[in-house]
Amino acid sequence: MEYFNIFIKSIFIDNMIFAFFLGMCSYLAVSKTVKTSLGLGVAVTFVLTITVPVNYLLNKYVLEPGALSWISDSLKGVDLSFLSLIMFIAVIAAITQIVEMVVEKFSPALYNSLGIFLPLIAVNCAVMGGSLFMQQRAYDNIGEVTCFALGSGIGWLLAIVGIAAIREKLRYSHIPPALKGVGITFIITGLMGLAFMSFMGIKL
């Protein structure tokens, strides 16, 4: 039940876009059509679900204060937490690279649809943010972390596909010229965020 709670919470309540504004850059840049935004959303979910658990293990067994004590007791006092930012981004960059190569080799069809997005993802704040929130919120075990990562990814996917669908319709609306494009997208995202706030009442 705990896993399910975390999963639902990270999709709707702690939504990466609406509650934390993470991954806004690609969210604004790629949300012009539903098809491409679906591709990016799947790619982000995929990378989040892999990198966050890997970073969790890295944090737990290497970076935390006293984390190295599994090697020998004399390393108990070592605190490498100041390196966490650089390690997390390195892991994310490496994994996106590996994923890109693996997908290219084994599934050219998938690569054609996802491939162009993968390099973008290394610098997507939602992915980095996922790892940082994981560290800050101190989840108990790797199962919870995976649920959180998967949920956050799906939440992000939901948000970008939603806004893309709205933007496709918006093309036929009369919008003040100064508000066209980015301006109206911001305001609509705000309104969607307001709607998502009603999920706060869910009792989990």
Added chain:
Amino acid sequence: MSKNKKLFTTPLLKNNPITVQVLGICSCLAVTAQLKPAVVMALSVTVVVALSNFIISLMRNTIPPRIRIIVQLVVVSALVILVNQVLMAYVYDVSKQLSVYVGLIITNCIVMGRLEAFAMSHKPWESFLDGVGNGLGYGIILVILGFFRELFGSGTIWGYPVMEKLGMYKIGYENNGLVIMAPMALILVGVIIWIQRSKDKELCEK
């Protein structure tokens, strides 16, 4: 000199990283519920963009293109860690408020964007100015947002209870809690873009 001056001033308004280039939105919205964290964040980003632009520009001829991105990431994240450590040591309260968003400067598109678009092909001093300009352009929007959100959301400016001193509560004024919340930040940015673009028609999208 006038060219250098231009490097510095265009990102402030005409080519503002947030409202025109639409980069670095993530952190800009999350830290602006109050003015103080907004200012600290703006300064941190300015320092990181300027220094990383400078360093990468110094190194630009020695960086093997194949590992270009990772070299940039390493330099940027090292700088961000330094900033983070300094904040934790000297302005602890603010660093707690900024929480994960300091770390997210690494993936702030402004930083990587300027490195790729400018520092890799310009001299160190020009790159430094470009970095400062972009950092401050980002900062202006943060300060505007922080000012209005703190004023209308909590009735204070930099922690000073303005609304209370003006006697607004006595005549029935209430703070608008919604302004502090996430969605309102997005709508405010939308409004800022709207205002800027209606003043400057060139920026409008077709």
Added chain:
Amino acid sequence: MKSGGLEMKNFSNKYIFIYAAALVAVVAVILSVVAMGLKDRQQENVRNEKMQTLLAAINVATDRDGAEALYKQYFTSELTVGTNGEVVSEYDIAADNMVKGEVRAFAINLKDEQNKEKSGAKGAFPVYLFQKDGKTGYVIPTQGNGLWGPVYANIALDEDFNTVVGVTFSHDSETPGLGAEITTEKFQAPFIGKQILDESGNVVSIAVKKNADPNGAHEVDAISGGTMTSNGVSAMLGDDLMRYQAFINNMLQGQAVEAVAENAADAPQEEANEKEVSNE
């Protein structure tokens, strides 16, 4: 200088490897030096902030820099107690001396101890003794979950271990204007004078609920619109205070001193024994 010559240059694999290794080494050295250099200051900040919140619970306002001096002035000793009421460690603040045990209550991570209890192991929970206006009292720290993240409280109790004399709440990420209101005077003030024990001395805690009776000894008003946070606070106080039941019983019956002496006799700590003898 003409730039843009990047594409023309050919870098050998050897060069790339050496370049990457050198870069990583330089960065690692710089970061380690800075992190070591600033570490003391950072830890001092964290420590002082903790002292500041403990002082706030006994209504002593201070800024962070002044916290340490005032902490030493008002607080006399730090205990950690197990759920069977035994005193695990004791630290004399004025003398800067571990009287018993090894770990200072101050250094304890409450979440770790809670997890230990959850998984069946034995935790040790902190109690801070203070002297104010000639009266002794106890501060008990608690930690639980609000709507978004952890919420914390320090409860200061009178020497009868029952009446609340002060309280501070803090949180990491509750909703501003709703759940975050737990840090305001409006929410905290009603706690003062409430009681955590019922007539027969059982811990019943203080419930945070809607339309609470202002004269009820065990309830205070919830925050309107912050139901989840209020429930979290209620559960936190209930769970955490309950852990001190056995300790409170001991203290109220004056048995704690004996328990301390018994345990101290096992450990070869001369000073500890001396102190206990003088107590008796």
